Amino acid sequence: MKAEDVQGDLTEVLFTREEIEAKIAELAAAVDADYRGRDVLLVGVLKGAVMVMADLCRALKGQYPMDWMAVSSYGSGTKSSGVVRILKDLDTDLSGRDVLIVEDIIDSGLTLSWLRANLQSRRAASVEICALLRKPEAAKTAIDVRYVGWDIPNEFVVGYGLDYAEKYRNLDCIATLAPHVYE
Numbered sequence: 080m081k082a083e084d085v086q087g088d089l090t091e092v093l094f095t096r097e098e099i100e101a102k103i104a105e106l107a108a109a110v111d112a113d114y115r116g117r118d119v120l121l122v123g124v125l126k127g128a129v130m131v132m133a134d135l136c137r138a139l140k141g142q143y144p145m146d147w148m149a150v151s152s153y154g155s156g157t158k159s160s161g162v163v164r165i166l167k168d169l170d171t172d173l174s175g176r177d178v179l180i181v182e183d184i185i186d187s188g189l190t191l192s193w194l195r196a197n198l199q200s201r202r203a204a205s206v207e208i209c210a211l212l213r214k215p216e217a218a219k220t221a222i223d224v225r226y227v228g229w230d231i232p233n234e235f236v237v238g239y240g241l242d243y244a245e246k247y248r249n250l251d252c253i254a255t256l257a258p259h260v261y262e
């Protein structure tokens with residue numbers, strides 16, 4: 080789906096498909112520079128990170144096994160409930176493993192700070208984070224993030240995996256959602 084297919088629902092395209100592709104290539108080069116040749120497990124956070132993971136893992140040059148967790152804290156609204164629920168757990172034993180969490184967005188930071196602590200408690204050797212987007216003004220907790228694509232203003236965004244009430248995930252760009260859609 081392209082922006083013109085849902086034009087009245089969007090206020091602004093922040094990043095086009097081409098800009099996202101270039102940014103993912105940059106992130107992949109940085110990850111490879113640090114990790115290539117090590118046995119690093121990519122952990123994708125369903126469902127939002129599906130597109131980032133799919134594109135990032137193919138842009139990487141090394142071998143990177145992957146696993147998935149599904150967690151949810153937003154329900155059908157635009158505000159985090161603050162309560163993170165595991166909907167699907169990893170299949171992989173993390174003890175002694177280097178882990179790189181792959182995420183679409185850090186908003187309040189509550190999901191990732193909870194998730195990192197959760198994975199560290201499984202005795203992972205290291206847990207780092209790669210997130211395509213971050214909203215610095217929305218942070219409710221400080222998180223040390225190794226790889227970030229873009230810092231964005233505190234507005235609700237959709238597309239490229241990011242949803243509003245399960246819609247717009249298949250938009251090929253990242254755009255701000257018009258308030259009339261959710262108000």
Ligand SMILES: O=P(O)(O)OC[C@H]1O[C@H](OP(=O)(O)OP(=O)(O)O)[C@H](O)[C@@H]1O
Pocket residue numbers: 124125126127128150151152153154159182183184185186187188189190191242
């Ligand atoms: O920093 P936070 O305020 O915690 O927000 C970020 C999280 O919220 C979204 O997931 P959501 O819980 O909506 O599930 P989804 O990935 O299935 O859309 C997004 O994909 C991140 O995982």
Ligand code: HPA
Pocket residue numbers: 153184186234235236237241242243
């Ligand atoms: O801005 C957002 N858009 C979609 N999902 C989200 N989850 C946290 N923040 C966002």
Ligand SMILES: [Mg+2]
Pocket residue numbers: 127153241242
């Ligand atoms: Mg969501």
